[in-house]
Structure formats: structure tokens, C-alpha cells
Amino acid sequence: xxxxxxxxxxxxxxxxxxxxxxxxxxxxxxxxxxxxxxxxxxxxxxxxxxxxxxxxxxxxxxxxxxxxxxxxxxxxxxxxxxxxxxxxxxxxxxxxxxxxxxxxxxxxxxxxxxxxxxxxxxxxxxxxxxxxxxxxxxxxxxxxxxxxxxxxxxxxxxxxxxxxxxxxxxxxxxxxxxxxxxxxxxxxxxxxxxxxxxxxxxxxxxxxxxxxxxxxxxxxxxxxxxxxxxxxxxxxxxxxxxxxxxxxxxxxxxxxxxxxxxxxxxxxxxxxxxx
Amino acid sequence: xxxxxxxxxxxxxxxxxxxxxxxxxxxxxxxxxxxxxxxxxxxxxxxxxxxxxxxxxxxxxxxxxxxxxxxxxxxxxxxxxxxxxxxxxxxxxxxxxxxxxxxxxxxxxxxxxxxxxxxxxxxxxxxxxxxxxxxxxxxxxxxxxxxxxxxxxxxxxxxxxxxxxxxxxxxxxxxxxxxxxxxxxxxxxxxxxxxxxxxxxxxxxxxxxxxxxxxxxxxxxxxxxxxxxxxxxxxxxxxxxxxxxxxxxxxxxxxxxxxxxxxxxxxxxxxxxxxxxxxxxxxxxxxxxxxxxxxxxxxxxxxxxxxxxxxxxxxxxxxxxxxxxxxxxxxxxxxxxxxxxxxxxxxxxxxxxxxxxxxxxxxxxxxxxxxxxxxxxxxxxxxxxxxxxxxxxxxxxxxxxxxx
Ligand SMILES: Cc1ncc(COP(=O)(O)O)c(C=O)c1O
Numbered sequence: 001x002x003x004x005x006x007x008x009x010x011x012x013x014x015x016x017x018x019x020x021x022x023x024x025x026x027x028x029x030x031x032x033x034x035x036x037x038x039x040x041x042x043x044x045x046x047x048x049x050x051x052x053x054x055x056x057x058x059x060x061x062x063x064x065x066x067x068x069x070x071x072x073x074x075x076x077x078x079x080x081x082x083x084x085x086x087x088x089x090x091x092x093x094x095x096x097x098x099x100x101x102x103x104x105x106x107x108x109x110x111x112x113x114x115x116x117x118x119x120x121x122x123x124x125x126x127x128x129x130x131x132x133x134x135x136x137x138x139x140x141x142x143x144x145x146x147x148x149x150x151x152x153x154x155x156x157x158x159x160x161x162x163x164x165x166x167x168x169x170x171x172x173x174x175x176x177x178x179x180x181x182x183x184x185x186x187x188x189x190x191x192x193x194x195x196x197x198x199x200x201x202x203x204x205x206x207x208x209x210x211x212x213x214x215x216x217x218x219x220x221x222x223x224x225x226x227x228x229x230x231x232x233x234x235x236x237x238x239x240x241x242x243x244x245x246x247x248x249x250x251x252x253x254x255x256x257x258x259x260x261x262x263x264x265x266x267x268x269x270x271x272x273x274x275x
Numbered sequence: 276x277x278x279x280x281x282x283x284x285x286x287x288x289x290x291x292x293x294x295x296x297x298x299x300x301x302x303x304x305x306x307x308x309x310x311x312x313x314x315x316x317x318x319x320x321x322x323x324x325x326x327x328x329x330x331x332x333x334x335x336x337x338x339x340x341x342x343x344x345x346x347x348x349x350x351x352x353x354x355x356x357x358x359x360x361x362x363x364x365x366x367x368x369x370x371x372x373x374x375x376x377x378x379x380x381x382x383x384x385x386x387x388x389x390x391x392x393x394x395x396x397x398x399x400x401x402x403x404x405x406x407x408x409x410x411x412x413x414x415x416x417x418x419x420x421x422x423x424x425x426x427x428x429x430x431x432x433x434x435x436x437x438x439x440x441x442x443x444x445x446x447x448x449x450x451x452x453x454x455x456x457x458x459x460x461x462x463x464x465x466x467x468x469x470x471x472x473x474x475x476x477x478x479x480x481x482x483x484x485x486x487x488x489x490x491x492x493x494x495x496x497x498x499x500x501x502x503x504x505x506x507x508x509x510x511x512x513x514x515x516x517x518x519x520x521x522x523x524x525x526x527x528x529x530x531x532x533x534x535x536x537x538x539x540x541x542x543x544x545x546x547x548x549x550x551x552x553x554x555x556x557x558x559x560x561x562x563x564x565x566x567x568x569x570x571x572x573x574x575x576x577x578x579x580x581x582x583x584x585x586x587x588x589x590x591x592x593x594x595x596x597x598x599x600x601x602x603x604x605x606x607x608x609x610x611x612x613x614x615x616x617x618x619x620x621x622x623x624x625x626x627x628x629x630x631x632x633x634x635x636x637x638x639x640x641x642x643x644x645x646x647x648x649x650x651x652x653x654x655x656x657x658x659x660x661x662x663x664x665x666x667x668x669x670x671x672x673x674x675x676x677x678x679x
Contacts, residue, residue: 061572062445062557064452065296071439084569108294109556113570135294135556139284160298162459167300185298186457 023229049258067189095127130154222264285473363655371482390581391423393467468511472559483517536604
């Protein structure tokens with residue numbers, strides 16, 4: 001761990017899991033769903049069930065990277081009146097609940113509207129670990145990168161099966177925390193079959209960086225999580241949790257799924273641990 | 276081919292760029308390369324010109340609208356894009372991008388549509404060039420533009436009614452982007468306006484800039500000089516940038532973009548993005564947009580489905596910012612008055628989108644005075660709008676409103 005690798009807060013948590021010979025579990029739920037308080041309770045259940053890193057989704061009116069499950073949840077949260085300050089206070093409540101790092105996953109416009117540096121300052125003040133930015137590429141990210149560095153925040157950018165090696169190099173060089181590798185060409189949502197694009201993408205990404213690599217899009221159960229943990233440092237799960245909340249299974253249901261996934265990432269020794 | 280802007284990453288000053296998922300960046304790079312190579316290849320540009328000429332009926336006429344001029348109190352020239360095949364300027368862009376799709380070896384096309392004009396133009400281009408075609412259209416728009424839905428289906432396109440969000444154009448774009456990210460291997464997304472991520476704003480502009488190039492030459496021939504002003508409606512901005520592009524270097528030609536003022540500016544129910552919006556990011560580019568305090572997109576309102584969009588192309592944001600063009604709203608009521616006026620004085624029934632430009636020109640005529648010559652982009656014809664117009668003017672006795 002002495003290399004100059006931009007582990008940041010999320011990366012340190014992921015490496016702790018990897019050092020214990022397993023993959024890390026990164027768990028996503030949107031703020032404000034099914035209600036403001038209900039959202040906080042659901043996210044706490046992710047912690048209780050054993051998530052290593054939290055991703056709090058920032059509901060947005062035009063979520064082009066999301067499938068119907070997250071779209072519906074975002075619409076519901078906004079219709080119920082969720083504001084930017086509520087996302088920040090959700091972060092604050094989760095950050096004080098445990099030591100699990102709390103990232104915010106957000107489309108770019110709400111951050112730009114709030115003021116990039118002001119958001120970075122308030123996120124850091126709330127105890128947040130950083131941002132995952134699905135529609136901000138480092139090419140357009142100079143302002144965010146400067147603010148994140150100033151406020152000691154993680155910057156998680158995405159790489160995709162379509163990314164060239166050159167783009168992977170450039171993108172991973174801008175990442176701190178982890179690199180978000182999207183397993184499929186497509187939007188968020190649970191999928192029956194694991195993607196065969198993920199493993200080669202992780203290999204290409206690892207060739208470019210020592211920053212941990214998390215794989216997301218489509219993972220929904222323990223078997224899939226175990227499969228991904230065999231080649232990635234972290235397994236990212238989102239829509240599957242949203243579906244549990246949507247089905248009205250509450251924090252208990254969220255906790256059950258988290259525990260099951262946490263068992264999955266422990267099933268096979270993570271190759272990442274032997275780096 | 277293109278004017279100096281945008282820069283390599285698609286920026287018009289502080290506007291434009293690429294705010295897109297990484298998955299689409301390599302495909303957008305590939306598209307940029309393919310488009311630039313095509314535009315430098317005489318075989319491609321020659322075929323595009325031939326298609327426009329032999330198939331689309333381009334160059335469109337420049338028409339000296341003398342009776343409308345009398346009513347307006349200044350000389351009004353109409354660029355008759357309504358006479359193009361499929362009835363609007365949109366066919367230029369659709370043919371250009373469909374030809375590019377072929378060149379890239381892709382077999383499937385997706386498109387979004389608001390008024391249905393771009394959907395019809397794309398379905399037409401796909402029928403003509405033998406491409407599979409899927410059009411995303413907001414559910415609200417499928418209802419108010421039912422005729423165009425039927426046209427697209429007849430042309431062999433699949434029309435997907437989008438039921439998320441405000442169920443209008445912006446949501447159709449969202450769903451088209453979701454399709455594209457999963458299908459980009461074989462699919463080209465023919466975006467219908469000069470907005471979105473680089474290279475779309477510049478590429479669409481270059482495919483439609485014939486409007487202004489032709490009108491400029493036609494004005495010189497007709498008047499021996501350039502017009503004093505050029506006026507166009509602004510939805511996403513394609514017909515306006517198509518008209519403006521040729522005139523941007525002509526400082527003496529004033530450029531006016533007419534935005535949809537809906538129920539009136541004060542009511543908040545409008546789609547006047549530049550006049551009333553703030554800088555932000557939507558659908559892949561930084562530009563002006565209608566948004567709330569938290570950066571959530573606000574639903575727009577306009578009687579014109581083709582103008583009912585809370586964003587606008589980045590080059591217009593730049594033209595507004597630099598003062599080269601000015602943008603102002605026209606209400607639904609003013610547009611419908613102009614719709615009737617043009618119909619009665621010239622026997623031309625315009626698209627309601629284009630009627631906004633005519634209404635804007637009536638105001639501008641008063642400001643510039645009787646010596647002025649004003650070029651107006653009549654971007655489309657009004658057949659698709661007869662249902663809306665009939666209701667607005669009470670032209671057809673609606674049975675449900677009939678007396679007992
Ligand atoms: C006839 C006509 N004019 C104008 C527009 C507005 O689009 P744009 O601003 O891209 O020209 C449309 C869009 O459907 C249209 O059909």
C-alpha cells in the first residue's frame with residue numbers, strides 16, 4: 001500500500017477487503033426513495049448488511065444512463081420534493097452512522113447548478129467521500145477535479161467496453177477512490193446473464209492503473225457477485241436494491257440482499273488481493 | 276466546410292462539449308472522424324447534393340411575399356423550406372446523416388421526434404436508403420401529431436411512444452440515448468436538431484446550412500444585396516443555425532432567433548430557453564436550459580410540438596452570449612395569429628413552428644421600418660398542425676362540444 005496510488009477513501013476500504021482475500025461490495029440506493037426518511041433507513045440497511053462502500057444516487061430529471069428501475073425511483077423522489085440539500089443531509093446522516101465511505105453518484109447538471117466548488121465543500125463538510133460522475137468525462141472535468149483535490153474528495157470516473165486503451169489511461173489517471181468499469185454497453189438495470197465484456201475491460205483497466213477497479217451494471221445476486229469478485233476489486237450493485245425497496249420489502253429486505261451479496265463477494269479468493 | 280467553431284472538442288466558447296457516458300465517447304469520436312472524412316470526400320458531398328436536388332426538391336425557393344409584406348410594413352422574403360420533400364427543412368439533415376450511416380456501414384437508425392417532422396424525414400431517408408428505422412416520440416406528441424405517426428408507420432418505421440417524464444421531446448431524446456448506448460455497434464442515432472454532444476451541433480449545422488447558403492445567393496440575385504435581417508424559429512436550433520450559418524460573417528445582417536413563448540413569458544409556461552433559461556448541461560452539451568434552482572430540468576410548454584424543448588443547441592447559446600444573434604419569445608397566441616395571417620395573405624399554411632418566425636418578423640418589421648428587407652425561414656408546412664389549428668380557431672364543430 002506504499003505505492004502512490006490514488007486510493008482515497010473508497011479505495012482504502014476496497015483494499016482492506018481485498019487484503020482480507022475477498023472482493024469489496026459497493027452498494028447503491030438513491031436518496032429520497034421511497035421517502036426521505038425511508039431512504040436513509042434503506043441505506044443504513046446496506047451498511048448493516050455488510051456493504052464496504054456506499055453510493056448514494058442523486059435523483060435527476062433526465063437520467064440517460066439509467067434503466068427503468070432507477071428512473072422510476074428518481075421520478076418518485078423528485079415528485080416527493082427531494083432537494084439538493086436533502087441529498088447532502090442524507091450523506092451527512094450516513095457518514096455519521098458508520099465508517100463506511102459515502103460517495104454520491106450524480107449527473108452533472110445539479111452539481112454545476114449548485115456550484116461545483118460549493119458542492120465539493122459542502123459534500124466534504126457532510127463527511128462525504130466523493131463523487132461518481134456518469135456523464136462527466138475527465139475531458140470536461142477540470143473544474144470538478146480541481147475542487148475535489150482541494151477538498152480531498154474521491155473522483156470516480158467511468159470506463160466502458162468501448163473505451164480505447166488511450167482513454168482508459170487518461171480516465172484512470174484522473175480517478176481517485178476507484179475506477180467504475182461498466183460491464184455492459186447499456187444502462188443500469190439487473191440482467192440475467194453476466195456480461196462477458198467485463199473481464200477483458202477490467203484486465204485492460206488494471207494494465208493502466210493501480211487504482212481499484214469496480215464492476216457495475218447488471219449484477220443482482222450472490223452468484224453473479226462471486227463471479228465478478230473473481231476478477232474485479234469491487235462489485236457494484238444498484239438496481240437490485242432499488243427493486244427490493246420498490247417491492248416494499250423495506251430495510252429488512254435491503255439488509256437480506258446485502259448480506260447475500262456480501263457472502264457472494266467472499267466466496268472466491270479475489271485475484272485483486274494477490275496484486 | 277464548417278465555420279471556425281467549434282474547437283476540436285466541440286466547444287463554442289464556454290458552450291457545447293461532451294457531457295455523455297464514457298460508453299458513447301469512442302462512438303462519438305468515430306462519428307466525428309467519419310463525418311469529417313465524408314465532408315472532405317467529393318463522392319459523399321456529390322451524392323448528398325444529388326439527393327437534395329433530385330429527391331428533396333432543394334434548393335428551395337426564395338419567395339417575395341408581397342401581400343404579407345404589405346401587412347407587415349416591411350419587405351418579407353420567405354425561404355420556402357415548406358416545399359421540401361416531407362414538408363420541412365428537417366429532410367436535409369436526415370438525408371445527410373442517413374447517407375453517413377450507410378458510409379459507416381451501420382444498418383439501423385434511431386431518432387427522436389417532437390412534431391414528428393424529423394421522425395418523418397428520418398423514416399423517409401431510411402426508406403430511400405434501405406435502413407431499419409426506430410423513432411422515439413413522447414406520448415403527448417404522438418397524440419397531438421397523430422398524422423405524422425401514421426406517416427412514419429407507413430414509411431416502415433417503428434414508432435415507440437415514450438411514457439416517462441414529461442412524455443415530450445426531451446424524454447424521447449433520453450430514451451433514444453438509452454437505446455443508442457446499448458446498440459451503437461450497428462446503430463446510428465440521427466439526432467434531429469443542432470444540439471447534443473459534439474459532433475452533433477456542428478454536423479447538423481453543416482447538413483442544413485444549405486438553407487442560408489442558398490438564401491444568401493438568392494437574396495443577392497433578387498435584391499443585389501443582402502437582407503437586413505434573417506429570422507428563424509428556435510426549438511433545438513437546426514432551422515435557425517441552418518439559416519444563420521451563411522450570414523454570421525455578414526455583420527450588417529441582423530440575426531433573430533424566435534423562441535416559443537407559450538402562454539406568455541410571465542406565466543412560466545413557455546419554452547423560451549435562451550430568453551428565460553440559465554447555463555447548464557442537458558443531453559450532452561453545455562448551453563442554456565430551463566431548470567429549477569437545483570438544476571432539475573423544467574418541463575417546457577408550447578403549442579408547437581417542434582419547439583417544445585427545454586434546451587437549445589450550444590452554438591445559439593454562443594451567438595446569444597456574443598451578441599451576434601438575438602433571441603426573443605413569441606407567444607402561442609401571436610404565433611397562431613401569424614399562422615392565420617400568412618394563410619390568408621399568401622395562401623401558405625405554415626408549420627406552427629415557422630409561424631413563430633413569421634410573428635417575430637412582424638415585430639422586427641416595425642422596429643426596422645419600411646425600408647427593411649427581412650428574410651424569414653419558413654421551415655415547414657402546416658398540414659401536420661391542422662388539428663391544432665382547427666381547435667384553436669374553432670374551425671370544425673367538435674361533436675363532443677356540440678349542443679344537446
Ligand atoms: C417545421 C419545423 N420548424 C422548426 C422546428 C424546430 O426545430 P429546430 O429548432 O431544430 O429547427 C421543427 C421541429 O420539429 C419543425 O418541424
